[in-house]
Amino acid sequence: MNRGHFPFVNSSSSSSESSDEFDEWLEYENEAMEIEEQIAINMIARNNYVIHQLLLIQQSDQEAEMAESPVHVNxxxxxxxxxxxxxxxxxxxxxxxxxxxxxxxxxxxxxxxxxxxxxxxxxxxxxxxxxxxxxxxxxxxxxxxxxxxxxxxxxxxxxxxxxxxxxxxxxxxxxxxxxxxxxxxxxxxxxxxxxxxxxxxxxxxxxxxxxxxxxxxxxxxxxxxxxxxxxxxxxxxxxxxxxxxxxxxxxxxx
Structure with a gap:
């Protein structure tokens, strides 16, 4: 069954069969949507982690540079x-x-x-x-x-x-x-x-x-x-x- 297309129901299908097919299609759509949302969340979390690590490296480099040549305050x-x-x-x-x-x-x-x-x-x-x-x-x-x-x-x-x-x-x-x-x-x-x-x-x-x-x-x-x-x-x-x-x-x- 292709996502995004409502399942074809012919005139000879009973109402119970149509209802079952619709429920199956709806469940599939919901599962696919949840997977896509989770993938997006994981990508955002990964990007945030990478940015955080880069900032820590930058901060560490700045601190090391300041510690090497500190200013003396009297x-x-x-x-x-x-x-x-x-x-x-x-x-x-x-x-x-x-x-x-x-x-x-x-x-x-x-x-x-x-x-x-x-x-x-x-x-x-x-x-x-x-x-x-x-x-x-x-x-x-x-x-x-x-x-x-x-x-x-x-x-x-x-x-x-x-x-x-x-x-x-x-x-x-x-x-x-x-x-x-x-x-x-x-x-x-x-x-x-x-x-x-x-x-x-x-x-x-x-x-x-x-x-x-x-x-x-x-x-x-x-x-x-x-x-x-x-x-x-x-x-x-x-x-x-x-x-x-x-x-x-x-x-x-x-």
């Missing part, structure tokens, strides 16, 4: 105060014994795991960075044991927690736990200087790199979750993605 450290650091977290300074809990105390979120409070020893942290990290599940606290001078590179939090909203072109899914975020931009990056008896509380999702310091080594107390380093460590490479390395000078003597 940043001027900002003294960390409650006001200057407000977009990124809190700067906590000494308070009198007996003071009640209030807005000047660290507003912590440790509800998504087991808190871990420990002393972290760092060595050889020069004044430059090309990667930056955020933690989506905890408000991390850092402070120098002894109140020494140290620095921290930061960018504003960019977590996207309205999963029902539209995903823009800059939305990325984290490889650590699948949360959504927008990558930080070069223009957003700042470096802050911390000195004296104070510590910093980073808001959930605040991008950061460091601490940096001029001494050969320095100890920091660190409050995060027990699995932060293993399960909640999203990183962005400015060298690879933006072709940029950040530098700054030690202003300890100023």
């Amino acid at each position: 940043l001027v450290p900002i003294e960390a105060t409650s006001e200057s650091f407000a977009d990124y977290g809190q700067v906590i300074e000494a308070s009198s014994d007996g003071d009640l809990f209030g807005p000047n105390d660290a507003q912590l979120d440790l509800s998504r795991g087991t808190p871990r409070f420990y002393i972290m020893r760092l060595e050889g942290r020069s004044f430059g960075f090309s990667t930056i990290t955020h933690h989506a599940n905890v408000t991390q606290c850092l402070g120098s044991v002894g109140g020494h001078v140290w620095y921290l590179g930061v960018a504003k939090p960019s977590l996207i927690e309205d999963v029902g909203g539209e995903r823009g072109t800059r939305v990325v899914e984290s490889g650590s736990d699948g949360h959504l975020y927008a990558p930080p931009t070069v223009e957003e990056v700042r470096v802050f200087r911390f000195s004296g008896p104070k510590f910093v509380k980073l808001n959930r999702g605040t991008w950061h790199d460091g601490p940096f310091f001029s001494d050969s080594s320095m100890d920091f107390y660190n409050l995060e979750l027990s699995n932060t380093n293993e399960m909640d460590h999203t990183r962005h490479s400015f060298k690879k993605k933006n072709g940029v390395i950040f530098r700054f000078e030690d202003s300890t003597s100023s």
Whole structure:
């Protein structure tokens, strides 16, 4: 039976035979149409896959080229105060014994795991960075044991927690736990200087790199979750993605 031609029914055919032939022809037409539609869908999917692979290759080539000849961006450290650091977290300074809990105390979120409070020893942290990290599940606290001078590179939090909203072109899914975020931009990056008896509380999702310091080594107390380093460590490479390395000078003597 040729597709597209209604089966010939002669006058001697019974109505039941005609109905059977029509049903057979209609079933054949529907099956043929479904096959053609599936072929078209498969072709579109294959073309989209090829285009996607070509774009990935192009992106990889661009990233490799930027990483080979990065631009050095010099940043001027900002003294960390409650006001200057407000977009990124809190700067906590000494308070009198007996003071009640209030807005000047660290507003912590440790509800998504087991808190871990420990002393972290760092060595050889020069004044430059090309990667930056955020933690989506905890408000991390850092402070120098002894109140020494140290620095921290930061960018504003960019977590996207309205999963029902539209995903823009800059939305990325984290490889650590699948949360959504927008990558930080070069223009957003700042470096802050911390000195004296104070510590910093980073808001959930605040991008950061460091601490940096001029001494050969320095100890920091660190409050995060027990699995932060293993399960909640999203990183962005400015060298690879933006072709940029950040530098700054030690202003300890100023």
